[in-house]
Amino acid sequence: MIVSVASGKGGTGKTSLAVNLAISIENAQLLDCDVEEPNAHLLLNPKITCREPVYRLVPLVNEELCDYCGKCAAFCQYNAILTALGKILVFPELCHGCGGCSLICPKKAIGEGKNRIGVIKEGFTDDLRIVFGELEVGEPMAVPLIREVKKRLDKGRNVILDAPPGTSCPMIETVKGSDFCILVTEPTPFGLHDLKITVKVLEYMKIPHGVVVNRSGIGDKKVYEYCEEKGIPILLEIPYQRKIAELYSKGIPFSLKMPEWINKFQKLFEDVKELLGK
Amino acid sequence: MKQITILSGKGGTGKTTITATFVVLAKKAVVADCDVDAPDLHMLLHPEIIETKEFRGSKIAVINETKCVKCGVCREKCRFDAITQNFTVDPFSCEGCGVCTIVCPVNAVTLTERISGYAYISKIKYGFMAHALLNPGESNSGKLVTIVRQNAKLLAEKEKNNLIIIDGPPGIGCPVIASVTGVDAGLVVTEPTMSGIHDLERALRLLRHFNVRPFVCVNMYDVNEENTNKISRFCEENGVEVVGKIPFNPVVTEAMVNRKTVMEYSPKCDVAKEIEAIWNKLCTELSLR
Numbered sequence: 160m161i162v163s164v165a166s167g168k169g170g171t172g173k174t175s176l177a178v179n180l181a182i183s184i185e186n187a188q189l190l191d192c193d194v195e196e197p198n199a200h201l202l203l204n205p206k207i208t209c210r211e212p213v214y215r216l217v218p219l220v221n222e223e224l225c226d227y228c229g230k231c232a233a234f235c236q237y238n239a240i241l242t243a244l245g246k247i248l249v250f251p252e253l254c255h256g257c258g259g260c261s262l263i264c265p266k267k268a269i270g271e272g273k274n275r276i277g278v279i280k281e282g283f284t285d286d287l288r289i290v291f292g293e294l295e296v297g298e299p300m301a302v303p304l305i306r307e308v309k310k311r312l313d314k315g316r317n318v319i320l321d322a323p324p325g326t327s328c329p330m331i332e333t334v335k336g337s338d339f340c341i342l343v344t345e346p347t348p349f350g351l352h353d354l355k356i357t358v359k360v361l362e363y364m365k366i367p368h369g370v371v372v373n374r375s376g377i378g379d380k381k382v383y384e385y386c387e388e389k390g391i392p393i394l395l396e397i398p399y400q401r402k403i404a405e406l407y408s409k410g411i412p413f414s415l416k417m418p419e420w421i422n423k424f425q426k427l428f429e430d431v432k433e434l435l436g437k
Numbered sequence: 438m439k440q441i442t443i444l445s446g447k448g449g450t451g452k453t454t455i456t457a458t459f460v461v462l463a464k465k466a467v468v469a470d471c472d473v474d475a476p477d478l479h480m481l482l483h484p485e486i487i488e489t490k491e492f493r494g495s496k497i498a499v500i501n502e503t504k505c506v507k508c509g510v511c512r513e514k515c516r517f518d519a520i521t522q523n524f525t526v527d528p529f530s531c532e533g534c535g536v537c538t539i540v541c542p543v544n545a546v547t548l549t550e551r552i553s554g555y556a557y558i559s560k561i562k563y564g565f566m567a568h569a570l571l572n573p574g575e576s577n578s579g580k581l582v583t584i585v586r587q588n589a590k591l592l593a594e595k596e597k598n599n600l601i602i603i604d605g606p607p608g609i610g611c612p613v614i615a616s617v618t619g620v621d622a623g624l625v626v627t628e629p630t631m632s633g634i635h636d637l638e639r640a641l642r643l644l645r646h647f648n649v650r651p652f653v654c655v656n657m658y659d660v661n662e663e664n665t666n667k668i669s670r671f672c673e674e675n676g677v678e679v680v681g682k683i684p685f686n687p688v689v690t691e692a693m694v695n696r697k698t699v700m701e702y703s704p705k706c707d708v709a710k711e712i713e714a715i716w717n718k719l720c721t722e723l724s725l726r
Contacts, residue, residue: 167475169448169607174632195608196446196639198632236496236533236548257516257534296639297646299579299611324448324607327474328576331529348693349453353475360573364529377690401660408661410631 161318162431163337163366167353169324171343172373172397175407177321178202179414180341181287183424188316191291192333193323194277194304201410205282205289213292214273215303217251218260224268231260231269252299277304281311288316301329309333317428326353326360334361339431340368341394347378351385358389367435371427374399392434395427438593439723440601440620442471442649446636448607450626451656454689456604457481457698458712460563467598468561469589470568471582471616472606473554474575481698484559484566492569492584494553494577496533498526504545511537511546529574553577556584558592565592579611586615600725609643622723623649624680624715628657629664637668641677651677652722654715658682678722681715683708 164177174191178199181189191199218231218240229242239254240247251274261269277294290311292304301323309332312318322333334340340361344350354370361368370386375396386393397403406413414420443456457478460468470478498519500511505524512520515537519530537546554571567588569581589601605616617623623644627637637653644651653672658665665682672679684707692702699709720726 168477169445169475170450171448193608195610195613196632196636198447198635201631201635234535234539236535255532255534257532257536258514259534259536259539262514262536263539294610296609296642297614299614301608301610325472325474325578326573327571327578327612329608329610330474331574331576335529347690348480348696349477352477352480356475356573363574377687379694404660407632408628408630408664 160432160437161312161320161337163320163322163334163340164343165322165330165334165340165357166324166343167326167357168344168349171345171350173343174198174202174321175413176341176343176371176373177319178412179420180424180428181319182412183414183421184317184428186286186316187319188288188290188313189319189321190308190312191289191321192305192308193321194292194294194301194308195323197291197293199321200289200291202412203284203287203289205284207280207282209281211279212275213277213279213304213307215276215300216256216258216271217254217274218249219270219272220247220249221268221270222247224266226266228265230263230265234259234263256303276300279307279311288313302332305329305332326356331360334364334366337366338435340366341371341431342368343371343373344382345374345378346372346380346382350378351382354382355385358391369394369431369434371395371397373397394430395423438599438601439725440603441622441624441719441723442603442605442617442620443624443626444605444613444617444640445607445626446609446640447628447632450628450633451683452626453477453481453604454699455626455712456602458700458709459602459716461698461700462713462716463600463602464563465598466564467589467593467596467601468564468566469585469601469603470566471585471603471612473569473571473578473581473585473612474606476568476570478604479568480696481693482561482566483696484557484561484568486557486559488558490556491552492554492556492581493550494575494580495551496548497528497531497551498533498535498537498546499549500524500526501545504543506543508542510540510542514540532576554581556581556588558588564598565596567592579615582612582615609639613643614647617644617649618647620649622652622719624652624654624719626654626656627668629655629661629668634664634668634671641675652680652719653677654681654683655679656683657685659684680718681711683711
């Protein structure tokens with residue numbers, strides 16, 4: 160089973176939930192897809208067994224062959240190539256690596272080179288397998304690296320995907336293909352507003368979903384009213400407790416120090432399975 | 438004209454709370470909400486929309502079923518795995534590059550524009566606001582951020598305002614880069630957690646990469662004072678000024694539930710006072726007064 164953990168708003172507790180869930184269930188693999196700011200490894204201190212650089216393809220122009228006809232520039236939807244008055248300029252940071260420019264060039268003047276965009280690390284903590292990516296600072300595109308992280312998905316395991324915040328392409332790339340998505344929110348106006356946007360995305364993608372309310376007890380009751388109205392199951396509530404916040408601040412998954420939570424996370428996983436009829 | 442971006446790397450550290458309070462303190466400002474996929478600032482500043490513009494950020498491939506001969510060339514050449522087994526286009530994978538349109542031997546594929554979101558110009562009690570909403574699941578948020586920033590700039594010029602306050606999105610990827618390029622200062626809001634520290638380091642590296650003057654403030658500093666000291670030491674070693682430490686106070690959530698900025702809801706509380714002190718420091722450092 161593949162379960163993703165997402166939220167529109169940042170800082171609602173996605174990583175905390177993903178990590179606590181992954182260490183509570185058996186045979187798990189955790190993929191941290193927040194490659195801009197990966198944090199799961201900080202809570203798990205995995206033994207790293209493999210490091211691999213990731214590249215993305217960008218155009219490489221052979222100026223000796225180029226006659227500056229401008230067909231590549233006209234084709235490129237991302238304005239990553241410009242030609243003017245006997246000059247050709249490539250902006251790799253805008254390039255999506257589709258390869259269209261080299262296909263369309265009548266002089267075969269465009270090949271492809273590699274741009275390093277980050278690194279993927281694989282490792283383990285006890286019997287939990289972990290994969291995460293680290294985007295190079297200054298590199299704008301997270302999606303190609305997320306794709307590489309997901310290529311290491313092990314279908315024989317219970318896979319937990321930790322998504323980046325937001326509802327745009329990096330989040331979509333992460334949750335795509337998951338059997339279920341757990342939405343972590345907090346009972347505040349910001350939490351609710353961003354939850355609603357995320358639910359729309361998942362409805363559109365036809366991914367079954369449920370909600371975990373983190374820091375329950377703060378804010379108001381509107382998240383509960385919304386979930387009731389929409390018929391979205393509330394899978395778990397994690398109360399606001401200073402102890403949980405302190406453990407998180409020290410980089411300790413709270414269920415390790417508060418073992419009564421292990422059962423609750425196991426039950427959460429079983430409930431998800433049941434919802435899916437698995 | 439000066440521009441300052443509030444960013445964090447890690448989400449949920451308090452960017453929007455601080456931005457909204459700055460707007461109240463600035464009295465007359467243009468504010469830009471550059472978190473276009475999960476914007477929250479409008480819930481505290483209650484903008485009245487004056488102008489709405491469609492944002493056509495990306496295109497999508499459409500396959501003409503009657504022309505398609507199901508040869509599979511498009512699927513083979515698409516690098517985004519966007520052509521399904523049934524020769525339809527997966528809207529969540531298609532990046533609108535157009536490669537399928539040039540490789541199709543029977544010209545069955547075309548690119549069409551899609552409305553990816555909306556950009557707004559609004560009036561608020563304290564001046565003007567440029568903001569946007571990306572349609573759920575759309576790409577190209579960086580492009581929309583650039584539009585929001587252009588709108589903010591035009592507003593500031595028109596209103597003869599010399600300051601733009603920018604609320605940035607979490608992360609360090611394309612929408613964040615679009616939010617920090619060319620600004621005069623970046624205030625990184627962090628929290629004293631292992632994740633907060635890790636993400637702060639990356640956010641500071643991003644600012645250095647784009648030559649933006651960095652400042653740091655620690656939110657909820659008293660949740661772990663040992664980590665707060667670590668942050669202070671780290672910043673000192675790297676020549677970055679820590680302009681303030683905001684205590685944890687449930688009043689922040691209460692203010693949010695009441696749809697008010699902390700400064701409006703509880704102007705005398707410790708959080709409001711500390712944000713005001715931070716604001717005053719930034720004004721001095723950036724010669725805003």
